[in-house]
Amino acid sequence: MDKIIIEGGVPLNGTVQISGAKNAALPLLAATLLTGGVHRLRNIPRLRDIRTAKTLLYHLGATFEEGDPLCIHTDTVDSYEAPYDLVKTMRASVLVLGPLVARFKKARVSLPGGCAIGARPINLHLSGLERLGVKIELLHGYVEASAKRLVGNHIYFDIPTVTGTANLMMAAVLAEGQTVLENAAREPEVVELAQCLTNMGGSIQGVGTSVITIEGVSELRPMDHTIMPDRIEAATYLTAAGITRGNITVRPCISEHLEAVIHKLEQAGMLFEITDDYIQGVGGKTIHNTDIKTDPHPGFPTDMQAQIMAMMCLANGQSIITERIFENRFMHVSELKRMGADISIEGNTAIVRGRSTLQGAPVMATDLRASASLVLAGLAAEGVTEIARVYHLDRGYQGIEEKLRGVGAKIERVKE
């Protein structure tokens, strides 16, 4: 297993190229199942989760022509099963449920089970599909879905779920009549999926709001789509500028996707130059403490909570960080404490008392964003930080060591 070794204390300066968004690419790959033909997807990030999604599509019968665009042939899809081995590796595999049941009227998808950050049930995906006329049975750890026809309906989500909204949008686009998704997720990745489905011939209104209306169509054409830049990757590198008191430009990026994060980084003392194509973030001499509550978009993203917490460990006061999306997303706290951070947890709230320094230490990553927070802490710490289990990072950050080395970080990957 690989390790990442960082010698901290170097202010980072320069430009980081942002890759395509993982959480936009995953639903788009699933959406290729909606219709046979040759789909073209550009700017696909090179990540472990993307490889897992492609393995799943291959298992279902799809074939690929590698390159940019990646061409995905889905005429040959002849299986409807997402097996346990792939779903347990990546929960987003559940995104094939909606498209398979919409196109073939049947699907068999392993139940994902819990993960490091929470229980993460899929009850809202399943009850939504039932509202469209899909019969759902849970048998031997699998969701068995079947339908004679899918018929549009009103669906209210108790919680605005990102992949749940994506799954239901993909199912409803080929259902008969109108579907209204209420309390739908408003994340940019959901908007991008809707735009792509519309270009495929779907009819979707209200995207980016909490009420999405879909008029079912009888057929779609293959997609030809370019994936947007990854907002969480961009935000992570901007935070790297903040925590190391450096100066980093991220490009390309879409600044509207990053408003909540930039607002907080400004409160923490950073200065920004924002254009249509790039954002330059300059770290302040002093990191100011600031309180954070995670929320569905446009609120502060849970996927940046661990990274901003690393920065607050070095702030000039106390920050209260409240995690409101996942019930167990503080796994990075005990590792940050091993680096000298002063953090206590009460329920879903972390009280971070800023210190003037962190010390490098051997630490272990537990999930993707927790790993990113340990990298950021290591970049700012005195001495050497060794991060084990970096395969988590490879799920969501393309070429992180090369990108960080490009802005001056002393970072390397070694085989254990």
Ligand code: EPU
């Ligand atoms: N929830 C339910 N029932 C459901 C679905 C969700 O109770 O049927 C709950 C979840 O347990 C959670 C909340 O609703 O408490 C929101 O979860 P959501 O469904 O929105 O999360 P997700 O779709 O499984 C996506 C991202 C996550 C990101 C969350 C929140 C993808 C592939 N994953 O997950 O990304 O944290 O939305 O924004 O899009 C990551 O990239 O590191 C990551 C974990």
